[in-house]
Amino acid sequence: MLILASNDDGYFSPGLEALVRAISTLADVVVIAPDTNRSGASNSLTLDRPLSLKRASNGFYFLNGTPTDCVHIALTGFLERKPDLIVSGINDGQNMGDDTLYSGTVAAAMEGFLFGVPAMAFSLADKGYGEVEAAAEMARRLVMHFLENRYSQPTLLNVNIPNLPLSLQQGFRTTRLGKRHPSEAVQPGLNPFGEPIYWIGPAGKVQDAGEGTDFHAVEHGHVSVTPLRSDLTHRDQIAGLDEWLAPVHSR
Numbered sequence: 001m002l003i004l005a006s007n008d009d010g011y012f013s014p015g016l017e018a019l020v021r022a023i024s025t026l027a028d029v030v031v032i033a034p035d036t037n038r039s040g041a042s043n044s045l046t047l048d049r050p051l052s053l054k055r056a057s058n059g060f061y062f063l064n065g066t067p068t069d070c071v072h073i074a075l076t077g078f079l080e081r082k083p084d085l086i087v088s089g090i091n092d093g094q095n096m097g098d099d100t101l102y103s104g105t106v107a108a109a110m111e112g113f114l115f116g117v118p119a120m121a122f123s124l125a126d127k128g129y130g131e132v133e134a135a136a137e138m139a140r141r142l143v144m145h146f147l148e149n150r151y152s153q154p155t156l157l158n159v160n161i162p163n164l165p166l167s168l169q170q171g172f173r174t175t176r177l178g179k180r181h182p183s184e185a186v187q188p189g190l191n192p193f194g195e196p197i198y199w200i201g202p203a204g205k206v207q208d209a210g211e212g213t214d215f216h217a218v219e220h221g222h223v224s225v226t227p228l229r230s231d232l233t234h235r236d237q238i239a240g241l242d243e244w245l246a247p248v249h250s251r
C-alpha cells in the first residue's frame with residue numbers, strides 16, 4: 001500500500017507530521033508538501049516558472065509551489081506507482097461550508113481525485129493544533145477503514161475533526177456542507193509609506209449550521225465526513241436556463 005500525503009500549511013506543519021506518524025503503520029507514506037504556508041491557495045497550479053522538489057532531513061519532500069502542484073507533480077512525474085490513497089492535512093483550522101472552495105487542504109485531495117485516486121482532506125476544527133494527536137488517531141481509524149473496506153464510489157472526503165481529546169470524540173458522521181455569511185469588511189490600513197494596504201481577513205460567520213451539516217456535527221463532537229465532487233454544474237438549473245436562453249437563439 002502506498003499513501004501520498006500533502007497539506008497546505010507547509011511541510012513543517014505539526015498537523016502533517018502527526019497525520020503521517022499515525023498512518024505510517026498502515027502503508028508506505030510519501031510526503032510532498034509546499035515549502036511555505038499556502039493556505040487559501042485553492043486549486044491553483046504554478047505555470048509561470050519551474051518547480052524544485054527538495055528532501056528534508058525527516059524524509060518529507062517540499063516543493064516551492066501550491067498544494068495542487070505537489071499532488072500534480074507526484075502523480076505526473078515523481079511517484080513510480082500510483083498511490084492507493086491521498087491524504088491532506090491535518091489542517092490548522094476547519095475547512096467547512098464555503099471554506100472548501102478556498103482551501104488548499106481540500107484542493108490537494110481534489111487533485112488526486114481528479115486523477116482517479118481516492119482522497120481525504122483532514123482539518124482540525126480549531127486553530128493551534130491543540131488536540132492534534134487525537135485528530136491524527138481519528139484520521140488513522142478512517143484511513144484504516146478505507147484500506148480494509150474500499151468504498152465503491154469515486155472518493156473525495158472532506159473530514160473535519162473536533163478539537164477534543166480522544167475520550168470526548170463522538171465518532172464519525174456523514175454530513176453535507178453548511179454555509180457561511182460573506183467575510184466581514186476589513187478596514188484598509190496604511191503601510192510605512194502612507195499607502196493604503198488591505199489584508200484579507202477570516203471567513204464569515206456561520207449561516208447554515210443546521211442538522212446534517214458539517215458545522216452541526218463538529219459542534220456536537222462528531223468527526224464530520226462530507227463526500228465532495230468537483231463538477232460544479234447546477235443540475236437543477238439546466239432546464240430553466242435552457243428556457244431562458246431560448247429567445248437568444250433567434251436573434
Ligand code: MN
Nearest residue numbers: 008009039091
Ligand atoms: Mn491551511
